[in-house]
Amino acid sequence: WLGALRFDNLALRSLPVDASEESGPRAVPGACFARVRPSPLQNPRLVAMSLPALALLGLEAPAADLAAAEAEAALFFSGNRVPAGAEPAAHCYCGHQFGSFAGQLGDGAAMYLGEVLGPRGERWEIQLKGAGITPFSRQADGRKVLRSSIREFLCSEAMFHLGIPTTRAGTCVTSDSRVLRDIFYDGNPKNERCTVVLRIASTFIRFGSFEIFKPPDEYTGRKGPSVNRNDIRIQMLDYVISTFYPEIQEAYSDNTVQRNAAFFKEITRRTARLVAEWQCVGFCHGVLNTDNMSIVGLTIDYGPFGFMDRYDPEHVCNGSDNTGRYAYNKQPEICKWNLGKLAEALVPELPLEISQLILEEEYDAEFEKHYLQKMRKKLGLIQLELEEDSKLVSELLETMHITAGDFTNIFYLLSSFSVDIDPSKFEDFLEELTSQCASVEELKVVFKPQMDPRQLSMMLMLAQSNPQLLALIGTKANINKELERIEQFSKLQQLTADDLLSRNKRHWKEWLEKYRVRLQKEIESVGNADAWNTERVKVMNSNNPKYILRNYIAQNAIEAAENGDFSEVRNVLKLLEHPFQEAEGFQEVKEDAEEEGATATAAACSQETRSKQSYCSKPPLWASELCVT
Numbered sequence: 001w002l003g004a005l006r007f008d009n010l011a012l013r014s015l016p017v018d019a020s021e022e023s024g025p026r027a028v029p030g031a032c033f034a035r036v037r038p039s040p041l042q043n044p045r046l047v048a049m050s051l052p053a054l055a056l057l058g059l060e061a062p063a064a065d066l067a068a069a070e071a072e073a074a075l076f077f078s079g080n081r082v083p084a085g086a087e088p089a090a091h092c093y094c095g096h097q098f099g100s101f102a103g104q105l106g107d108g109a110a111m112y113l114g115e116v117l118g119p120r121g122e123r124w125e126i127q128l129k130g131a132g133i134t135p136f137s138r139q140a141d142g143r144k145v146l147r148s149s150i151r152e153f154l155c156s157e158a159m160f161h162l163g164i165p166t167t168r169a170g171t172c173v174t175s176d177s178r179v180l181r182d183i184f185y186d187g188n189p190k191n192e193r194c195t196v197v198l199r200i201a202s203t204f205i206r207f208g209s210f211e212i213f214k215p216p217d218e219y220t221g222r223k224g225p226s227v228n229r230n231d232i233r234i235q236m237l238d239y240v241i242s243t244f245y246p247e248i249q250e251a252y253s254d255n256t257v258q259r260n261a262a263f264f265k266e267i268t269r270r271t272a273r274l275v276a277e278w279q280c281v282g283f284c285h286g287v288l289n290t291d292n293m294s295i296v297g298l299t300i301d302y303g304p305f306g307f308m309d310r311y312d313p314e315h316v317c318n319g320s321d322n323t324g325r326y327a328y329n330k331q332p333e334i335c336k337w338n339l340g341k342l343a344e345a346l347v348p349e350l351p352l353e354i355s356q357l358i359l360e361e362e363y364d365a366e367f368e369k370h371y372l373q374k375m376r377k378k379l380g381l382i383q384l385e386l387e388e389d390s391k392l393v394s395e396l397l398e399t400m401h402i403t404a405g406d407f408t409n410i411f412y413l414l415s416s417f418s419v420d421i422d423p424s425k426f427e428d429f430l431e432e433l434t435s436q437c438a439s440v441e442e443l444k445v446v447f448k449p450q451m452d453p454r455q456l457s458m459m460l461m462l463a464q465s466n467p468q469l470l471a472l473i474g475t476k477a478n479i480n481k482e483l484e485r486i487e488q489f490s491k492l493q494q495l496t497a498d499d500l501l502s503r504n505k506r507h508w509k510e511w512l513e514k515y516r517v518r519l520q521k522e523i524e525s526v527g528n529a530d531a532w533n534t535e536r537v538k539v540m541n542s543n544n545p546k547y548i549l550r551n552y553i554a555q556n557a558i559e560a561a562e563n564g565d566f567s568e569v570r571n572v573l574k575l576l577e578h579p580f581q582e583a584e585g586f587q588e589v590k591e592d593a594e595e596e597g598a599t600a601t602a603a604a605c606s607q608e609t610r611s612k613q614s615y616c617s618k619p620p621l622w623a624s625e626l627c628v629t
Helices: 010-014 051-055 066-076 146-161 207-213 230-244 246-251 256-281 328-345 352-378 389-402 407-416 423-434 440-446 453-465 467-473 476-492 497-524 529-541 551-562 567-576 621-625
Strands: 033-035 045-049 089-091 094-097 100-104 110-117 123-129 168-181 190-201 594-596 608-610
Touching: 010 110, 010 230, 045 066, 045 146, 045 567, 051 146, 051 168, 066 168, 094 207, 146 168, 146 190, 146 551, 146 567, 207 230, 207 328, 230 246, 230 256, 246 256, 256 328, 256 352, 328 352, 352 389, 352 529, 389 497, 407 423, 407 529, 423 497, 440 476, 440 497, 440 621, 453 467, 453 476, 497 529, 551 567, 551 621
Parallel strands: none
Antiparallel strands: 033 089, 045 168, 089 110, 094 100, 110 123, 123 190, 168 190
C-alpha cells in the first residue's frame, strides 16, 4: 500500500545538513538538519488513520484488505521500518519560550521522513512525532504518549475541516513500549504507552528556524547554534521564498530586499488572518512560542490547546501558563510580538526599519478586517457592511461573558432567530439560548477560590510591604483574579437558579433586540426577503460549527483508548470531518449513565458516574476539572 509514496526530499538538498550522525543530544552548529534514525517500538498498532489526510500523499483507501493496510501503516508510521526513499532527519531551530530566548531547541521528538509528491504534483513534508531521541531531545526521551498523540491527531484534522489553515495528521500508532510521565509535575509519574503521529504539511519550518543565528540574548545569555552564519540565513530565505512563495520570488527576482519585504508582509497577513480564525471558533493554542509559529501561516504543534466552552476572554487552556501569557484574548498581540521576533531574525537580509513598518501597517488592520468579515458571516450579516457591526459583535461577546454562555452553541443557535419571530416562539428560543449558559452549580466550580487563605493573606501583605519580592513569587494579576473569585463565589451563595435565569434572559433580550434591528436593515436592502433569509441561514450554518473537539470529548476517547478500545477515537474523527452538520450515517451515541473510571490525561477528576453526553452539548460538570499541561 505504501509503495505509492513518491519521495523527493528538496529540503535536504537545499539546506545544510549536519555532517555528524551522532544521535545523542548535542549542539548542532552550521546546519538546518541532522540525520537521525527512528527508535523501534514494541508491537505497534494503529489507533486511527485519516483517509482525507493520507489522500494528500496519494494513498487511497485500500479497496480490499483494510487490515493489511492498517498493519503496514502501523509498521512504517511507528518508525519501526523506514519507507523506501525516506531520509529521516531532525530540524534545528531556536525559540522565545514564554517571552524568553531559550537557545537551541529543535525537533526533540519529531523526525522529518521526507517530502512526498502528491497526485497533483504538490509536495508534502511528512514527519513522525514521538519516534525517539534526536540531537535536539535535550533531557527528554523523544517519545510522545497516547493521550497527547490522540489530542494532536484529532485536533489537526478538526481544524482542517473547520477551514482553518493547519498541519494535518495521517495516522496515530500506539505500542506496548512505555515511558514515565509526570502529567501534573507533582511527583506522581505514571507509565504511559509510546505513541507516534504522522504529521503532514507543506513545511514544518517555523519562525524559530530563523533564530538559530541569534547572538547571545541580553536577558538569558543564550545564543543560537549558528551565530554569524548569514550565508545559511540567505540559503533559508531563498529556499522558503522560492518553494512556498513562488509568486513573490518571481515578482522580485532581481531585488532581494524587496523580495524579503514582500515575503514578510505576506507572512504577517497570513498570521493575522490565522489568529482571527482561531478567535472566531474559540480556539486557544496554549503555547504560542516563536518555535510554534509556522513560516507559511499554519496552526502548528498541538499541545495543551483547548476550544473554549464557556466564553471567557481571559480563558487560559494551558495549565502550565501561570501568568496567562497565552490567554485567548492575548493571542492576537502575542502573534504580533512573535512576528517582531521573526523580523529581528531576518536582519541584515531585511532591515528592521522596513519590517517594523510593515508589521505596524499590516498586522492589526488585516486581523481586524478578517475577524469582522468572519463574525459578520457567523451572524448572517451577508448584505451590508456597517460600521456598527463591530459594536454589535462586542456586545454579543459581552452578553456571552456576563451570562457565561457556551461560545460554540450560542453562535450555532443564532441561525434559528428571525426578525419576525412570534412571541411564543421567541420565548422558546430564549429558553434554548439560556440553557447554554452556565448554571449556579457550574459557576460555583468556575469561581471556587484557588488559593489557601493564608497564602492570599501573605501575598496581600507582600503587595504592600515588598512589591519587588511579590513580582518574583507571584503576580499582582493573580492576586486580583483570586480576589475577584472570592467576591463572585460569595455572591453565588445567595443566588437562586430562578434569579440567574431571569437575569440571563434579560441580558439576552437586550442584545437580541439590537440584533433584530440590524437584521431588519439587511431585509430593507434586498428585494426578496425569503431568498435572503435562506442564504443567511446557509452562511451561518457553514460558519458556526455544531461540533468542536471539546476537552471532555477528547478525554472520553483517550480513556477508552488507554483501555484498548480505539473505536471512540475513530468515531470522534468521523464526527469532526463534518463539524457544521450531522455526519452522514453518523449516529450520536446517547446511552444511560454508565460507570467510568476517571483515570487519565491531565484530569484531576475523582471516580464518578459519567453519562454519555451528546457530542454537541455543553460540557458536563466533571469537565471543569480537566487540566491540560
